[in-house]
Structures are given as structure tokens and as C-alpha cells.
Amino acid sequence: MLIRGLSDVLSDQTDIVIKRMGEIDEKPFLSTFKRRYPADDQVMVKAAKFHSTWQDNLRKPDWHPFKLVIDIDGENPQEVVDEDDKKLKSLKKGWGVEIYNAVTTALKEMNEYNPSGRYVVPELWLLKENRKASLKECQVLQVARGSEDACVEMSSWSCVYCIQVSFWLCKTECFLLLNYVKM
Structure with missing residues (x-):
């Protein structure tokens, strides 16, 4: 699900792409x-x-x-x-x-x-280093794109919403991504 959502944002112009393994x-x-x-x-x-x-x-x-x-x-x-x-x-x-x-x-x-x-299996791929990209690297890419792409927490107990330029990630995936980065 994460890769499908990121496919609208990632392109040949980004460091991370979706590589189709196989x-x-x-x-x-x-x-x-x-x-x-x-x-x-x-x-x-x-x-x-x-x-x-x-x-x-x-x-x-x-x-x-x-x-x-x-x-x-x-x-x-x-x-x-x-x-x-x-x-x-x-x-x-x-x-x-x-x-x-x-x-x-x-x-x-x-x-x-x-x-x-x-x-064929889709994989997040770090193009410059020719290797699989970690979830943390994908999150850093999204946050680095600016405030429009930043993830914001609505409250301490509610789900997290990711506001993206061209898509919305589902709430649970965004929450997992933020937890992964905070660790």
C-alpha cells in the first residue's frame, strides 16, 4: 500500500524511485x-x-x-x-x-x-546508491520536500494524517512511518 501511494510522488527526478524487481x-x-x-x-x-x-x-x-x-x-x-x-x-x-x-x-x-x-515485485529503490531504500529514507525524502509534504499529528491520541501534494497515505501507514522515524 505504501509503494502504491508513493508512486504518485516518486519519479526519475527524485532520489528514491519504485524499481520493479524482476x-x-x-x-x-x-x-x-x-x-x-x-x-x-x-x-x-x-x-x-x-x-x-x-x-x-x-x-x-x-x-x-x-x-x-x-x-x-x-x-x-x-x-x-x-x-x-x-x-x-x-x-x-x-x-x-x-x-x-x-x-x-x-x-x-x-x-x-x-x-x-x-x-515482478515493486521495491523502493535509492537510485544514487543502487540499493533498496529504507522506510526511514523515504520518510526523510517526504519531510525534506517542504511543509506541504510534512506529516502532522492531529492530536496525541488520534491517527496521523499525511498531507501530500498529489496523494493521501492511509492513516495507519503514515502512523507506522512516523513511529519508525521517531525510534
Whole structure:
């Protein structure tokens, strides 16, 4: 619920964005297709279709291009992308490292955030540091935007209302955010 509410406020212009974990970045597809087909006026459509095909591949539960790796001591098993997977090898050979890296990054994210459901999960993301944003950082962002965006407590016993420029957070989430920051 918090992420849905923040989606109206966060943009490419803010430090914190909503990153869709498990979604393949479109930029490498478009740049590769533009280099490969410079005179084609349908290059964007072709790149989008190819991107969509690979996003669909990621959602298929029967395709699991991971292998289990165990350290020297026989402990700490980890799932890593299986670079010998036929689909991935074919992708890398046919379309290059840029698209391959975009696909494997999305695969890793999907495996971390939702391995059983195989669908994209929204996450608050600190863009400058390329990492997950904490709730405290999100609250600091909102308070730093000015008095219009500040959270105000209506009374010591009542719920808290967050006044935002373009949306209203639900009362319980705002209350939890304030409690988190005060700790």
C-alpha cells in the first residue's frame, strides 16, 4: 500500500524511485536493436517484442536457469545463474552481453524477491546508491520536500494524517512511518 501511494510522488527526478524487481531493463534491447538495424523504422517495435518475449520467459516456472553452488567448506549453498543454460547461452551468443546482462539481472532479482510466484515485485529503490531504500529514507525524502509534504499529528491520541501534494497515505501507514522515524 505504501509503494502504491508513493508512486504518485516518486519519479526519475527524485532520489528514491519504485524499481520493479524482476523486470528486464528495456534500454539494452533498444540500443542493441538500433545498432543492429539502423535503417529500420520498426526498430522500437521489434526491440519491444523481443524484450516482451524474454520477460515472458522469466515468468515461466518450468524454466529455472540456476544452479546450486556450495563453498569450499561445503556450507553456504547459493543459487547462481547457470551460464551453461541453453537459452541464456543462445541469447548471449546471438544478441550480446548487454541484453544477456539485463536478462540475468532480472532473473536474479526475481529469484531473490519472488522465486515461487515468478512475477515482478515493486521495491523502493535509492537510485544514487543502487540499493533498496529504507522506510526511514523515504520518510526523510517526504519531510525534506517542504511543509506541504510534512506529516502532522492531529492530536496525541488520534491517527496521523499525511498531507501530500498529489496523494493521501492511509492513516495507519503514515502512523507506522512516523513511529519508525521517531525510534
